[in-house]
Amino acid sequence: MxxxxxxxxxxxxxxxxxxxxxxxxxxxxxxxxxxxxxxxxxxxxxxxxxxxxxxxxxxxxxxxxxxxxxxxxxxxxxxxxxxxxxxxRSEEHEPPQVRVGVLSTVESLLMPEVLCRLNERHAALVVSVATGPGAHLLAQLHVGELDVVIGRMTDSPQIQGLMFEHLYSEAMTLVVRPGHPLLGQVPTDRASVSRYPLVLPLAGTTIRKHADSLFVQCAIEPALQRLETLSPTLSRRYVLSSDAIWVAPRDAVLLDIREQALFELDLGVREPGGSVGICSNASLALPLPAQWLCDVVREVAASYREG
Incomplete structure (x- = not known):
């Protein structure tokens, strides 16, 4: 035709x-x-x-x-x-740019390491980072407004027609402030979890589905009082100043756990984890700066798989 x-x-x-x-x-x-x-x-x-x-x-x-x-x-x-x-219309010597969508699952730990390595290797590179729900970022990827999206998104309907590259699996965990009443119980009394406010990912997101699955697996009735957000900063500050329990991707809170700023609750089981990866639009040629970014993301992800 x-x-x-x-x-x-x-x-x-x-x-x-x-x-x-x-x-x-x-x-x-x-x-x-x-x-x-x-x-x-x-x-x-x-x-x-x-x-x-x-x-x-x-x-x-x-x-x-x-x-x-x-x-x-x-x-x-x-x-x-x-x-x-x-x-x-652009300037003759405009620096190369990569436009990347970053889900909250990789915002706190993986991406800062990726950016540090990129800065060491490329003196002139603009990295434009967009954050938000996976559906929104994948929609931007579909229309060419982003070069790649990184995070957990395989359960999102918007991934249809896009290409996903698995990097590693990441489990959800429950964390609380130092001195929380539930600390010291090994394993944690699951019935007691229902008595405290929750911090959860937004409803409908991929990581929320994993969080809900974890509660079903542990036969925990989630508290009605909850904060729903994809902001690690807001979640962290709220949990540190209250008795709320944060249901978070482990990578998002790993540094806090290592520094003992937050503590994990032991439910006696571990959620198997969702697939973290790179999503790209196969119908669009990947620009060279985006290829640089993906190469470094794979390097950092390899260290995650190796523990």
Whole structure:
């Protein structure tokens, strides 16, 4: 089939923004047009392609299998044009840049080590780090706004159509402040855990599913009082100033445990751990700075696997 010249750049932009936001209303705000206008633009594109690109329900929109396939080509097309325009407007000696999405699972320990090694090897390199829920970061990866995403994300529906490289497995753990009433019990009385506030990852995230699974495995009824956040900084400060129990990826709190700023509760079992890895968009060529980053991430991850 010949390329239909009626497909315009605005069609692709609207399609990609809807996919990234998962909502017509949010996508309309992002591209500064009305919701009826963005719905009309998508309808035009679907008519031209003679296929439905999104399934719609009360919770938002989700790519159909046809939409996933089209995304593989639409995103590189738009990104290539943006890169071409940027190359004409940028300074001649602009430093190389890598755009990486970082989940909270690797924010505290792995990424600082990666950045230190990168700085030693590349005198001029800009590392732009985006944080947030995995679904949001993977949506940005789909449309070419990020080069790679690092963390636990294999359970996320948004990983469909992307390429995932396993690095190591990472378990969840429960940590508390020094002097917490539950310390000293070996193993910890599981029924007692229900009496204290919890700090949990956001509902719907990959690591929240692992946290919920750990409670099911241990037959623990989670407390109703809880803080839900992906911020290690907020979680750490809250736990240190209260009797709350933080359900966290072990890497996120390993330094605190070693320094005895936080202590692990022994439940008598260990959650098997989720897969931490590098996610990339196979339809986009990985820029050289992103390749540098991935090489160093693999090095640091190798030391994790070796203990």
């Amino acid at each position: 010949n390329l239909d010249t009626r497909i315009k750049f605005r069609h692709l932009l609207c399609f990609l923004e809807i996919a990234r936001q998962g909502s017509f209303a949010k996508a309309a705000d992002a591209v500064a047009i009305s919701q009826p206008a963005i719905s009309k633009t998508l309808k035009e594109l679907e008519d031209l392609l003679q296929t439905r690109l999104f399934d719609r329900d009360k919770s938002g929109v989700e790519l159909t299998p046809a939409g996933v396939r089209f995304m593989r080509y639409a995103a590189p097309c738009v990104q290539a044009l943006r890169d071409g325009v940027s190359s004409l």
